[in-house]
Amino acid sequence: MKAKEYNFKYNYLYPLLGVLLYFILSLMFFYLIEVKFEFMQLNNTLYLLFFIFLIEAILHANAAQELKIPALTFILEFAVYLFAIIIFSGRYQGLDSILTLNNLDLFLFWGFSIFIWYQTAELCRLLEYFRKDFDKIYDRSSENWNLEEFRRLLDYPVIWPRLTQKISWLNLSLFIIWAAVGEMNSTIIVLTILFLVIEVFLLALTYLDKKTVDWRVNRIKEPAAIKSGWRKFLLFFIISALLLAFLLPANYQPLPMDRINSFLAQRLALTEMPEINPEANLPENSNSGKVPSAVEDEESLLIEILFIIIQVALTLFLGFILLALILFLIKSELSKIKNLPQFFKSFYTFLIKALKDIFASVKEMNFNLSSSWKKRREKKKNKKLNKKEVKDIKNIDLSGESNSIIIRIYNSLLKLLSLKGIGKDPAATPYEYSSYLQDKYQDLKEEINNLTDIFVESAYSNHSLGENAVKAAKSIWKILKKKI
Structure with missing residues (x-):
C-alpha cells in the first residue's frame, strides 16, 4: 500500500463513509419526529446544509493535524451554521425574529447537528491513529527493529475495538428508530438498506487494512490474491444484499410491529384506572363553580408578568454566561x-x-x-x-505424403502444448519430452507414447511409413486434441 493511498483513505474516504452513516441515521430520526409528532418542519436545503456541516468536520479534523486551530474557531463555525439554518429555513424576518418559540425546532436541529459534528470529529480522530501507525510501519520497513518493542509503539490494536464498537453501536439507534416507527415505511426501508450497505463496506475495508498492518508488523508477505478476492466478495455481497432487499414484496414485514403494538395497548388498557363520571357529583348550585371575570383578568395579568420576569431573567443569565465565555476565550486565545x-x-x-x-x-x-x-x-x-x-x-491439413502428415501432427501437438504453457525444451529429446508429458497426462500415456514412436520412426528413418501408421497417428491426434 502506498503512502498516498492510505493517507487519502484515512483522511477522506473512511471519514466520508462515516459521515454518510450519521447523515442517514439523522434523516431517519428527523423523519420520525416529523411524521409521529409533527414537530420539526425542515426543508431539503437544511438537510443539505447539515451534510455540508458534517463534511466541514472532516476538513476541520484534518486541518487540526497540521495547524493549531484557535478555540474561538468552534464558536465561529457553530454561530455561522446557526445563522445559515435560520436564513435558509425561510423564517428570518430580522434579528428580533431569531430568539422566538417558533424557531425552537431549528435550535434543536442546530444542537443535534453539533452533537453529530462531534461524533464525526471523534471518528476522524480514531482513524488518524491508523494513519499514524501506517507512517510508523512504512518509515521503519527497512530497519532491523525488534517486533516486541515495535508493537508497543502501535496504537491500532487498542483503537480497533473502539472503532468497531463506535460504528456497530449505530445499529442500536437504527433498531430504536424502527421500533418507534412501528410499521413498514418505504423511506425508512430505503435508508436502512443504504445504511447497512455502507456500514458493511466501511467495516470490511477497515478490517482488511487492519490485517494488512498485522501482516506487515509480523513480516508476513501479504498474498496478492487476498485483497482482490476480498474486494470481489465484498462487491458480490453488497450487490446480492441490494437485489434481495429490493426484490422483497411491498407488504413484507419481518417484525409484526402492529401485533406487538396492539398487545401492548391491550395490556395498558387493563392497568388503566376507571374513569370518573364528571356529572356524578356535580353541585346543585350552578353558580358555585363560576369565577368572577375581574378575578380572572387579575390572575391572567399576574401570570403574564411572572412569565415576562422569568423570560428576562433567563435571557440575562444566558447573556452573562455567553459574555463570560467569550471573555475567557479571548483572554486565553x-x-x-x-x-x-x-x-x-x-x-x-x-x-x-x-x-x-x-x-x-x-x-x-x-x-x-x-x-x-x-x-x-x-x-x-x-x-x-x-x-x-x-x-x-x-x-490442420492432413493430406500428402505419410511422413509429412505424421510430422505435421507431432508439430501441431507441440504448438498446442506450448499454448498451454508446457512447451518442449529445445535440448530435450522426443522421448524425454514424452515421459514428461506422460507424468502430466496420466490418462493419455499410451497415446503420447505411440505418437512419439511413430514420429521418431518417420522423422529419423529413410523409408516411408505405410497407411496403417498414418491412420494410427490421425486417430491418436483426434483423441489428443480433444482432451488437451
Missing part, C-alpha cells in the same frame, strides 16, 4: 489572535494541499481503472487470438 493572518495563510495552504491530494488520488484512481480496463481488453484480445490459433492448429 489573545496570543493566537495576534497571529490570525498567519493562521489563515496556513489554513489556505492546507486547504489547497488537501484539494490537490484529493484530485491527485481521484486522478490516480481513474488511471488505475483505465489501465486495468486496458489490460482486461488486451487479455480478452489475446485469449481470442489464442482460441483462433488453437482452432487453426486442430484443423
Whole structure:
C-alpha cells in the first residue's frame, strides 16, 4: 500500500463513509419526529446544509493535524451554521425574529447537528491513529527493529475495538428508530438498506487494512490474491444484499410491529384506572363553580408578568454566561489572535494541499481503472487470438505424403502444448519430452507414447511409413486434441 493511498483513505474516504452513516441515521430520526409528532418542519436545503456541516468536520479534523486551530474557531463555525439554518429555513424576518418559540425546532436541529459534528470529529480522530501507525510501519520497513518493542509503539490494536464498537453501536439507534416507527415505511426501508450497505463496506475495508498492518508488523508477505478476492466478495455481497432487499414484496414485514403494538395497548388498557363520571357529583348550585371575570383578568395579568420576569431573567443569565465565555476565550486565545493572518495563510495552504491530494488520488484512481480496463481488453484480445490459433492448429491439413502428415501432427501437438504453457525444451529429446508429458497426462500415456514412436520412426528413418501408421497417428491426434 502506498503512502498516498492510505493517507487519502484515512483522511477522506473512511471519514466520508462515516459521515454518510450519521447523515442517514439523522434523516431517519428527523423523519420520525416529523411524521409521529409533527414537530420539526425542515426543508431539503437544511438537510443539505447539515451534510455540508458534517463534511466541514472532516476538513476541520484534518486541518487540526497540521495547524493549531484557535478555540474561538468552534464558536465561529457553530454561530455561522446557526445563522445559515435560520436564513435558509425561510423564517428570518430580522434579528428580533431569531430568539422566538417558533424557531425552537431549528435550535434543536442546530444542537443535534453539533452533537453529530462531534461524533464525526471523534471518528476522524480514531482513524488518524491508523494513519499514524501506517507512517510508523512504512518509515521503519527497512530497519532491523525488534517486533516486541515495535508493537508497543502501535496504537491500532487498542483503537480497533473502539472503532468497531463506535460504528456497530449505530445499529442500536437504527433498531430504536424502527421500533418507534412501528410499521413498514418505504423511506425508512430505503435508508436502512443504504445504511447497512455502507456500514458493511466501511467495516470490511477497515478490517482488511487492519490485517494488512498485522501482516506487515509480523513480516508476513501479504498474498496478492487476498485483497482482490476480498474486494470481489465484498462487491458480490453488497450487490446480492441490494437485489434481495429490493426484490422483497411491498407488504413484507419481518417484525409484526402492529401485533406487538396492539398487545401492548391491550395490556395498558387493563392497568388503566376507571374513569370518573364528571356529572356524578356535580353541585346543585350552578353558580358555585363560576369565577368572577375581574378575578380572572387579575390572575391572567399576574401570570403574564411572572412569565415576562422569568423570560428576562433567563435571557440575562444566558447573556452573562455567553459574555463570560467569550471573555475567557479571548483572554486565553489573545496570543493566537495576534497571529490570525498567519493562521489563515496556513489554513489556505492546507486547504489547497488537501484539494490537490484529493484530485491527485481521484486522478490516480481513474488511471488505475483505465489501465486495468486496458489490460482486461488486451487479455480478452489475446485469449481470442489464442482460441483462433488453437482452432487453426486442430484443423490442420492432413493430406500428402505419410511422413509429412505424421510430422505435421507431432508439430501441431507441440504448438498446442506450448499454448498451454508446457512447451518442449529445445535440448530435450522426443522421448524425454514424452515421459514428461506422460507424468502430466496420466490418462493419455499410451497415446503420447505411440505418437512419439511413430514420429521418431518417420522423422529419423529413410523409408516411408505405410497407411496403417498414418491412420494410427490421425486417430491418436483426434483423441489428443480433444482432451488437451
